[in-house]
Amino acid sequence: MDVSNEAKNVRSLVPGIGMLANSHPGVDNAWFQDLKVDSAGLHRSKDTGTGGFTNQHDVRHQANIFIPAGMELFPNNDDSWFLSRNETIGNIPLRRDYSAADELLDHFWSLVEGDVTSDFAKDLWELAWVDIGIRSDRVKKALPTDLDGVVDVMQNHFDSTAVYSIPKSTRSLDWLNENGLCVDNIKPGPSTISQAGPGAFATRSIPRGHTITSSPIIPIHRQQIVHTSQGTESLLLNYCYGFPNSPVLLFPYGPVVNFINHNSVEPNAYIRWSNFTTHTQEWLEMSVDEKIHQDTVKPLLEFVATRDIRAGEEVMIDYGSRWEESWDKHVEKWNPPPGTEEYVSASE
Numbered sequence: 001m002d003v004s005n006e007a008k009n010v011r012s013l014v015p016g017i018g019m020l021a022n023s024h025p026g027v028d029n030a031w032f033q034d035l036k037v038d039s040a041g042l043h044r045s046k047d048t049g050t051g052g053f054t055n056q057h058d059v060r061h062q063a064n065i066f067i068p069a070g071m072e073l074f075p076n077n078d079d080s081w082f083l084s085r086n087e088t089i090g091n092i093p094l095r096r097d098y099s100a101a102d103e104l105l106d107h108f109w110s111l112v113e114g115d116v117t118s119d120f121a122k123d124l125w126e127l128a129w130v131d132i133g134i135r136s137d138r139v140k141k142a143l144p145t146d147l148d149g150v151v152d153v154m155q156n157h158f159d160s161t162a163v164y165s166i167p168k169s170t171r172s173l174d175w176l177n178e179n180g181l182c183v184d185n186i187k188p189g190p191s192t193i194s195q196a197g198p199g200a201f202a203t204r205s206i207p208r209g210h211t212i213t214s215s216p217i218i219p220i221h222r223q224q225i226v227h228t229s230q231g232t233e234s235l236l237l238n239y240c241y242g243f244p245n246s247p248v249l250l251f252p253y254g255p256v257v258n259f260i261n262h263n264s265v266e267p268n269a270y271i272r273w274s275n276f277t278t279h280t281q282e283w284l285e286m287s288v289d290e291k292i293h294q295d296t297v298k299p300l301l302e303f304v305a306t307r308d309i310r311a312g313e314e315v316m317i318d319y320g321s322r323w324e325e326s327w328d329k330h331v332e333k334w335n336p337p338p339g340t341e342e343y344v345s346a347s348e
Contacts, residue, residue: 013236014059016255020216021061021073026098026142026162027169028076030061040190040197044343045336049195052238057188057198071170093142093165101142101161104128109154116147125150181214181276181300186256192314193261199314200259206309211302214274215254219291222247241271241301244322248291252301260303263316264324268309270317274300 013019021030036058042050061075079094093101108128112121125147133140142161144150149164158164171179185206191199206212222242225234239258240249252258260269273280280299283291309315 012056013251013253015239015253015258016059017061017073017075018059019253020255021075023077023081024074024162024166025077025079025082025092025094026160027074027166029063029065029067029071030073031064031076033060033062035059042195042197047195048331048334049197051235052195053197054235068170070173070176072166074169091137091141093138097136097138097142098160098162098165100136100139104132104139104143105150105153105161108150114154116150121147182211183213183215183255185212186260186315188256188259189314191259191261193263193316196261198259199261199316200256202309202311202313202315204311206305208305208307210305211274212269212305212309212315213254213257214276214300214302215252215257216298216300217250217252220249220251221288221292222249225249248288250301257301257303261314261316262319262323262327264318264321267316267318268306268313269303269315270306272302272304274302276300276302 017030018032035056037055038057039050039055040053044050061073064076067073079096082089082092082094108124111124112118115121116125129140129143132143142165144153144161144164152158153161153164158167163169185203186200187203188198189201191197193199202212220236220240225236225240236251237249240251242249273284277298277300279297283297283299286294286297303315303317
């Protein structure tokens, strides 16, 4: 995403697929598309909701190859992303290394005429294995370790060394129904609440007591989202959940959950911890430092329907009285910043 013109120093988060999906240097089947800039029609000189939500929206991913049902999505990242994390992820093969490994296997397969059982094939593979190890450790890591693996790449359901390196990247629909979570019950749209910006709307009817959607969270220490140089809180705070006396804030990053707005009078959903993963209870028993700094235990939140929700209805929860009091105070004291009467949105 290009937000280089927004400020001198910008840090962005891309919830949804942007944060849920993993990256692979040799497989990128979902390419990032340009975002949209949309302030939901609010004007800086007269709307109290201006600045309360991000105006950067709708980061989409486009399939750049055929993606079969059940295949994991891998957004595109160039080699520099992986090289910058070399100390963490190691000397892994990069895109060019998988391409070199594919070319080598094609040439090998042609020389042995598809017969890996011959003595010639075995000797040639052993020679190639030693030679590649001397010339490029990354290419060697991209190759199958034995001739059975070569057959898997060249004849079976793997169509490249990159896909071969992630054998579980495609799951059956039965497996997904048993082990996955549905996250397409809500979609974004303009909120029915004044000044709220975007909202989350049911894509189908959802019965009372059913889970609307689930979301993993990132625990953040409250002090981490305060800009100490200006003394102001980051916009990220508006997308976090937490208790007033707790230093831990919870940022959910499942698809569309950040658009679920507040309604204290007639909310139709509430949040609870999910029992889908056994990690939740383990995480709840950790200290604050452990919650913030560990990255192996991943708790989940669930948004649950408090009544029957119709398809197309906006999903809303009660943020709590403290949030509502803060909002009312903001509205009461709000004054437009100087010069905003001449403001015209660049997107308009």
